[in-house]
Amino acid sequence: MNPQTFFEHFERLADAPNAVPRLRGLILQLAVQGKLVEQDERDEPATRLLERISAERKRLVKEKKIKEAKPLPPVSDDEKPFILRNGWTWARLGNASLIIQIGPFGSQLHKSDYVQNGTPLVNPSHIKGERIVASNKLTIDEKTKQRLSNYIMKSGDIVMGRRGEMGKCALVTEKEDGWLCGTGSLFIRFTEHLFQPYLLKVLVSDYTKIYLLSNSVGSTMNNLNQKILDNLLVALPPLEEQKRIVAKVDELMRLCDELERKQTERNAACLDLNRVMLDRLLAAHDATEFQASWQAVCDYFATITATPDLLSKLRQTVLQLAVQGKLTHQDPQDEPATSLLRRIRAERERLVKEKLLKRADSLPTINLDKMPFALPNGWTWARIGDLARASEYGTSQKASDIKDDVPVLRMNNINAGKVIYENLKYLPASIDDLPRLYLQHNDLLFNRTNSYELVGKTAIYKGENNKMTFASYLIRLSLFSDLLDVDFVNLVMNSAYFRKHQIEPNITQQNGQANFNGTKLSLTFIPFPPLKEQKNIVAAVNRLMALCDELEAGLSRAEEDGEQLLRAAVHSLLTSTTEDSAVESAALVVQ
Numbered sequence: 001m002n003p004q005t006f007f008e009h010f011e012r013l014a015d016a017p018n019a020v021p022r023l024r025g026l027i028l029q030l031a032v033q034g035k036l037v038e039q040d041e042r043d044e045p046a047t048r049l050l051e052r053i054s055a056e057r058k059r060l061v062k063e064k065k066i067k068e069a070k071p072l073p074p075v076s077d078d079e080k081p082f083i084l085r086n087g088w089t090w091a092r093l094g095n096a097s098l099i100i101q102i103g104p105f106g107s108q109l110h111k112s113d114y115v116q117n118g119t120p121l122v123n124p125s126h127i128k129g130e131r132i133v134a135s136n137k138l139t140i141d142e143k144t145k146q147r148l149s150n151y152i153m154k155s156g157d158i159v160m161g162r163r164g165e166m167g168k169c170a171l172v173t174e175k176e177d178g179w180l181c182g183t184g185s186l187f188i189r190f191t192e193h194l195f196q197p198y199l200l201k202v203l204v205s206d207y208t209k210i211y212l213l214s215n216s217v218g219s220t221m222n223n224l225n226q227k228i229l230d231n232l233l234v235a236l237p238p239l240e241e242q243k244r245i246v247a248k249v250d251e252l253m254r255l256c257d258e259l260e261r262k263q264t265e266r267n268a269a270c271l272d273l274n275r276v277m278l279d280r281l282l283a284a285h286d287a288t289e290f291q292a293s294w295q296a297v298c299d300y301f302a303t304i305t306a307t308p309d310l311l312s313k314l315r316q317t318v319l320q321l322a323v324q325g326k327l328t329h330q331d332p333q334d335e336p337a338t339s340l341l342r343r344i345r346a347e348r349e350r351l352v353k354e355k356l357l358k359r360a361d362s363l364p365t366i367n368l369d370k371m372p373f374a375l376p377n378g379w380t381w382a383r384i385g386d387l388a389r390a391s392e393y394g395t396s397q398k399a400s401d402i403k404d405d406v407p408v409l410r411m412n413n414i415n416a417g418k419v420i421y422e423n424l425k426y427l428p429a430s431i432d433d434l435p436r437l438y439l440q441h442n443d444l445l446f447n448r449t450n451s452y453e454l455v456g457k458t459a460i461y462k463g464e465n466n467k468m469t470f471a472s473y474l475i476r477l478s479l480f481s482d483l484l485d486v487d488f489v490n491l492v493m494n495s496a497y498f499r500k501h502q503i504e505p506n507i508t509q510q511n512g513q514a515n516f517n518g519t520k521l522s523l524t525f526i527p528f529p530p531l532k533e534q535k536n537i538v539a540a541v542n543r544l545m546a547l548c549d550e551l552e553a554g555l556s557r558a559e560e561d562g563e564q565l566l567r568a569a570v571h572s573l574l575t576s577t578t579e580d581s582a583v584e585s586a587a588l589v590v591q
Helices: 003-008 019-032 046-062 142-147 196-203 206-215 226-230 239-283 287-299 308-323 337-353 486-493 496-506 518-523 531-575 579-590
Strands: 089-092 099-102 114-122 158-161 169-171 185-189 233-236 380-383 388-393 406-409 425-427 444-447 458-460 474-479 508-510 513-515 525-528
Touching (some): 019 206, 019 239, 099 226, 114 142, 158 196, 169 196, 196 233, 196 239, 239 287, 239 308, 308 486, 308 496, 308 531, 337 380, 337 525, 388 518, 444 486, 458 486, 474 518, 486 525, 486 531
Antiparallel strands (some): 099 185, 158 169, 158 185, 380 525, 388 474, 406 425, 444 458, 444 474, 508 513
């Protein structure tokens, strides 16, 4: 089996994490190790190329066209990263090239040197995908160009970023002939005894990137200097083999392009199908229409849940169906939600009379003409302030890592509708805020200050009473948990409806943080069903979320399997000593 056969089978591994970019790196690594193309014994060995390059360097020095360089040390066995094939040789870049020219110092260019429509300067930011994309804003006048003539590049040179975006490379074409190397770049000039496109493949390979990163200098920004580049090892094959390697690399890179195109098209098709199917579910007007839409979702379930992003959309759709009352059957015998609200108001009034609760200001009536969707029979709209017995900000006391004290839940502990009991901080039990701010089982925590996308996230504290407290960036809602289902309120507040219609229109930005205060929170409102249906909805959502968890775990396992297969295949190819054994062992892994 030849290398092409392996790459034809690579599509089986293309779903592994970053598979195609890693395939590109593998191709280049195999190229510089001589494992991509067959050898031809008739090819002139690479050692003869070095002899010709050395002779040409001496001639140019004698003609005073280049400066004589200091001799570089011979390549020792300890330096060689892998074994070369017959006819190949190791060479230091300084010996394989004519010149390595570092770009001009910044002090050599002045603001007055820049003009419109002048000669472009090439800095690392202008090197994109091994091509040069010039900036019209960074061009110099003719007088400056002549003053900096040592930095003029010619067709066939390779320009490289030497700081910042260090190591990026591009081949200078006829279009860029005469352009100038910028202050953040360098260029390398080779003789006709080497095939410049092959040298470009060497310079962008992972082997070279690792060498440059590990040997770069600088305290605040990595830099490349002449010595680093001079001593870079280059695996040189015969000239004709260099050309065959480049042709094969280009062919396989086109295969990568095709794989990426197919993946993009497949992902786009899955996303479109996901959107259409889920939108139909949400837009269903009656039970018959909903059942037909749900059946379509079932028919294409594997496709519309094929990635974590698609699963995330399904999770949000489940929540949206829940808040619209489309996940469960209505029972006309259930106590209507309006009666439930009256009972909550009566309980609040009792607590006020018994001086267990302060009387709160009445909240304005909800304008039913501006509701985002119609509610099922027996449901009503309810403000959060009417469902909560109390609302409080957390403690502003500075917490520490002393674990013997009281754990403090902070905004980072609210994630995906749940409390995450990790990375906790602690406060002494003696602070003035305690015992008042001890959390009680079923308290709802609202993230009032955070980044824009995280403000408004909520979770229910399910721990023991009087064991933990919470930080000031959270609001604690103590709901009438005997008369409503706090988990239902939590899932509504984490739904797309609540985010879009209640949170985002009222977020304020201050000092780079998004904010949402307690007064605004009390005015937000949610769809409120009968108590029994609240519990049924929570149970249905939990079942569907558990299914999503299983699907996500399956995707993760498949991703890990693909990763292991890909890693094994790459390892087999890169560590084999012969072309045939490399391809055979990798092909066995793929099969």
